[in-house]
Amino acid sequence: MSLGLLARFPSLSHAYRTTRAATTAASVWGMYKVPEFVRKRLGRPEPKSLGETHERAAKKILDLALELRGVNIKMCQVMSTRSDVFPPEFVRTLKLCHDAVPPHEFEVVRAVVERELGKPIGEVFAEFDATPLAAASLAQVHRARLRDGRQVAVKVQYPDIEDIVAVDLKNMARICRVYERFDPQPMPLLPLVREMTEHLALELDFVREVDNAERIRAIFAGDTTVAIPVVHREWSTQRIITMELVEGIKITDVEGLRAAGLDLGHVVNALMSVYVRMIMAAGFFQADPHPGNVFVRPDGQVVVMDFGLCKELPDGFGLGLFELMFSMMTMNESAMIRAFTELGFRTKTGDTTTFIELAKRMLRRSGTGRFEGEFTEGMTDELFEAVRENPVVEIPTHFVLVGRVFSLLSGIAHTLGHRANVLAAMGVG
Amino acid sequence: MDRLEWSSVELLEREPGLEPLIASGVRCHGGFDADGRYRSPRTSHRMPAIAAWQARLATDGHALLSIPDSLLPPHHPNVAQARLLLLEGVREPIVRALTMISIVEGFGAIIRDVPVPDLASLVREPIEGTALAHLSGGLFEAHARDEAGHKDEGGHKQMWEAARDLALDSPKIPSDILMRMMGGARARTRRERLFPRLDETLEDMLATMVNVLVIEVFARGTFDWGETLLSDPEISARPKEAGAMVGYIRADEAPHVEYLRTALSEVRARTLRTVDGGDGELLEGRIVVDALLHRALEFTTRQRPQEQRNATRTSITSSLEKVADAARVRSLLERFDALETPFSPSEKTGFEAAE
Numbered sequence: 013m014s015l016g017l018l019a020r021f022p023s024l025s026h027a028y029r030t031t032r033a034a035t036t037a038a039s040v041w042g043m044y045k046v047p048e049f050v051r052k053r054l055g056r057p058e059p060k061s062l063g064e065t066h067e068r069a070a071k072k073i074l075d076l077a078l079e080l081r082g083v084n085i086k087m088c089q090v091m092s093t094r095s096d097v098f099p100p101e102f103v104r105t106l107k108l109c110h111d112a113v114p115p116h117e118f119e120v121v122r123a124v125v126e127r128e129l130g131k132p133i134g135e136v137f138a139e140f141d142a143t144p145l146a147a148a149s150l151a152q153v154h155r156a157r158l159r160d161g162r163q164v165a166v167k168v169q170y171p172d173i174e175d176i177v178a179v180d181l182k183n184m185a186r187i188c189r190v191y192e193r194f195d196p197q198p199m200p201l202l203p204l205v206r207e208m209t210e211h212l213a214l215e216l217d218f219v220r221e222v223d224n225a226e227r228i229r230a231i232f233a234g235d236t237t238v239a240i241p242v243v244h245r246e247w248s249t250q251r252i253i254t255m256e257l258v259e260g261i262k263i264t265d266v267e268g269l270r271a272a273g274l275d276l277g278h279v280v281n282a283l284m285s286v287y288v289r290m291i292m293a294a295g296f297f298q299a300d301p302h303p304g305n306v307f308v309r310p311d312g313q314v315v316v317m318d319f320g321l322c323k324e325l326p327d328g329f330g331l332g333l334f335e336l337m338f339s340m341m342t343m344n345e346s347a348m349i350r351a352f353t354e355l356g357f358r359t360k361t362g363d364t365t366t367f368i369e370l371a372k373r374m375l376r377r378s379g380t381g382r383f384e385g386e387f388t389e390g391m392t393d394e395l396f397e398a399v400r401e402n403p404v405v406e407i408p409t410h411f412v413l414v415g416r417v418f419s420l421l422s423g424i425a426h427t428l429g430h431r432a433n434v435l436a437a438m439g440v441g
Numbered sequence: 442m443d444r445l446e447w448s449s450v451e452l453l454e455r456e457p458g459l460e461p462l463i464a465s466g467v468r469c470h471g472g473f474d475a476d477g478r479y480r481s482p483r484t485s486h487r488m489p490a491i492a493a494w495q496a497r498l499a500t501d502g503h504a505l506l507s508i509p510d511s512l513l514p515p516h517h518p519n520v521a522q523a524r525l526l527l528l529e530g531v532r533e534p535i536v537r538a539l540t541m542i543s544i545v546e547g548f549g550a551i552i553r554d555v556p557v558p559d560l561a562s563l564v565r566e567p568i569e570g571t572a573l574a575h576l577s578g579g580l581f582e583a584h585a586r587d588e589a590g591h592k593d594e595g596g597h598k599q600m601w602e603a604a605r606d607l608a609l610d611s612p613k614i615p616s617d618i619l620m621r622m623m624g625g626a627r628a629r630t631r632r633e634r635l636f637p638r639l640d641e642t643l644e645d646m647l648a649t650m651v652n653v654l655v656i657e658v659f660a661r662g663t664f665d666w667g668e669t670l671l672s673d674p675e676i677s678a679r680p681k682e683a684g685a686m687v688g689y690i691r692a693d694e695a696p697h698v699e700y701l702r703t704a705l706s707e708v709r710a711r712t713l714r715t716v717d718g719g720d721g722e723l724l725e726g727r728i729v730v731d732a733l734l735h736r737a738l739e740f741t742t743r744q745r746p747q748e749q750r751n752a753t754r755t756s757i758t759s760s761l762e763k764v765a766d767a768a769r770v771r772s773l774l775e776r777f778d779a780l781e782t783p784f785s786p787s788e789k790t791g792f793e794a795a796e
């Protein structure tokens with residue numbers, strides 16, 4: 013069945029989507045459990061590594077997601093960020109879903125825009141590019157020009173995405189429940205589905221996304237080192253966002269940045285300062301600094317886009333995180349335990365020395381063996397891995413998001429040949 | 442001549458047999474000798490070493506630079522203003538101020554991560570037996586440990602927190618502190634290079650040392666303020682302990698000021714090679730250090746007091762507005778302003794380039 017057809021006959025596709033998801037789930041489950049069953053029957057030893065199985069399973073899930081799109085892509089994206097739950101092979105494969113999304117045809121997009129604005133597209137826009145700038149799981153972005161001549165970017169939600177999301181989520185929850193009943197040691201998938209349901213409801217609400225954008229804009233009011241695209245509220249609805257078109261150099265485009273005469277160290281500082289101010293100071297942050305969402309203008313100004321996933325942090329989080337970094341820098345163990353507890357980390361046994369082990373594991377991956385202010389990708393991976401192996405420690409969800417942000421920033425900084433030093437970016441002292 | 446070469450193990454050595462300093466339940470560095478006198482941490486070799494380097498500088502006929510007290514802006518808010526707020530029950534701005542001091546102290550530890558270039562190749566004259574040659578060999582590390590603590594011993598960060606908690610009875614810490622500290626645009630403007638011909642790592646290191654020296658010298662005003670305020674029984678729950686704690690911190694800072702001004706004086710007495718190389722391309726250390734000092738002092742005596750006043754002002758009004766009506770806010774602010782210490786920055790820093 014072609015994708016176009018699916019989009020036009022949503023009801024027909026319901027049955028298909030359900031079956032397709034269920035068979036994939038069953039076959040993935042089988043990949044893990046059948047060999048284990050056989051192994052146990054025959055008394056074989058534990059296999060050395062499940063790496064290959066993980067990879068095959070992840071590939072199957074990715075294929076499904078790219079075919080059914082909607083929530084399934086979102087699920088992949090969510091899974092690819094949860095290295096605290098899933099093995100590395102999974103995470104690596106599922107990351108591919110970020111770039112692999114094919115766009116919808118223009119007619120589909122036009123229909124949504126016209127329905128949302130209640131007008132023919134030509135009454136609002138003097139031009140509207142048929143080819144999108146970018147396509148993602150829930151929406152795609154088109155370049156356009158308003159009738160007064162201003163250049164805009166229009167983010168358009170896919171049609172029927174709400175229905176599709178609802179069906180997919182229901183399927184997923186059902187599959188997870190069955191899986192949890194059958195598997196004696198289930199991975200905690202149901203909470204993930206719940207979290208995703210929550211996030212998706214938020215991300216499908218573009219009015220909320222616009223509110224987020226304005227809230228972040230307010231944090232940087234009067235600051236010329238950062239830009240957040242201005243939204244044209246009168247041409248924005250629940251399902252489309254019309255905003256200022258921003259141009260710039262993609263933050264990981266090293267050649268482009270150099271050609272503009274920018275000092276890569278300054279670029280990293282500016283980027284870090286933006287995220288550190290949101291997370292440590294404002295307590296409200298854009299939780300998605302993947303390189304597609306950050307541009308740099310030739311004068312060094314950092315542009316941040318995409319406020320679908322923003323998160324409010326609990327009161328005192330910034331100070332707590334600061335104390336954690338400080339205690340790790342000085343290897344002050346009692347302060348580390350206080351900070352982890354303050355941040356909402358818990359151990360099921362109440363044994364706080366587990367936190368010290370956790371910190372030591374992370375420090376071994378810092379590059380120098382000491383904490384110098386950077387949460388490297390290695391450190392974050394190590395933290396999540398430790399938590400996955402040792403279900404005694406619980407990480408608060410917002411810390412997972414923050415950890416992921418710092419890990420992404422560290423990746424970007426390293427691409428530019430620099431380090432993502434959080435303490436230095438605070439610019440104190 | 443006294444010993445001029447010291448290992449980092451020696452410079453970092455803790456005096457044995459001291460009674461530890463416990464500050465509101467947190468073990469801190471330093472301790473008390475048999476006579477009950479406070480001894481700063483890691484000073485048994487560090488102090489004699491610095492004295493020896495200073496003696497040598499004098500023997501060689503070079504000056505030890507010093508920053509005159511007359512440049513020092515008064516602490517804002519001053520003691521009388523802080524007392525007024527506390528007596529009126531407006532505690533948040535003072536809690537904020539004390540917490541910010543503790544955070545800034547802690548950040549002092551980043552001096553250990555300042556890259557030190559190969560000084561022997563960048564300085565024309567020999568540097569053996571100087572403080573300069575010992576920066577990465579224990580001096581920066583000792584400084585870092587003093588400020589932020591080391592392993593399970595707290596440093597100045599924890600000691601300021603203790604002083605605050607003793608005096609003000611473990612107050613609730615306002616969660617907007619980091620936002621206020623990171624708000625300034627200054628943090629984001631990068632330091633301009635003054636000597637592009639100089640090795641960049643060298644200029645960065647010298648600029649950082651100069652800035653830290655200026656901060657350490659001007660911190661005297663903060664210590665006097667903290668000590669007087671927190672040992673005032675009218676506003677402090679534990680006047681003796683809280684005041685004494687600030688006194689210990691002040692004592693610990695002495696080696697910081699001394700090693701920094703010694704090493705910078707040693708640079709002043711030497712010549713620096715530029716990146717274009719060759720002995721024909723030299724810069725006098727004195728010109729470099731003085732220019733960096735002049736810039737830091739201009740900023741600290743002119744721009745900074747104003748910035749600080751504005752920041753304190755917003756801190757006070759935002760806290761006041763939570764607890765008082767508009768009329769009371771106005772009258773409190775009037776009384777607050779009437780207590781202001783007048784200050785006009787001096788015309789010259791004393792480190793202007795010679796005409």
Ligand SMILES: Nc1ncnc2c1ncn2[C@@H]1O[C@H](COP(=O)(O)OP(=O)(O)O)[C@@H](O)[C@H]1O
Nearest residue numbers: 146148153165241256257258304305317318320
């Ligand atoms: N205002 C804009 N100007 C220019 N390009 C934009 C703008 N908004 C989004 N884009 C481009 O479109 C891509 C997708 O938009 P985004 O809001 O990130 O959607 P999603 O939430 O689906 O990731 C962005 O990564 C960016 O490259």
Ligand SMILES: [Fe+2]
Nearest residue numbers: 300304305318
């Ligand atoms: Fe995006």
Ligand SMILES: [Fe+2]
Nearest residue numbers: 546588597694
């Ligand atoms: Fe200090």
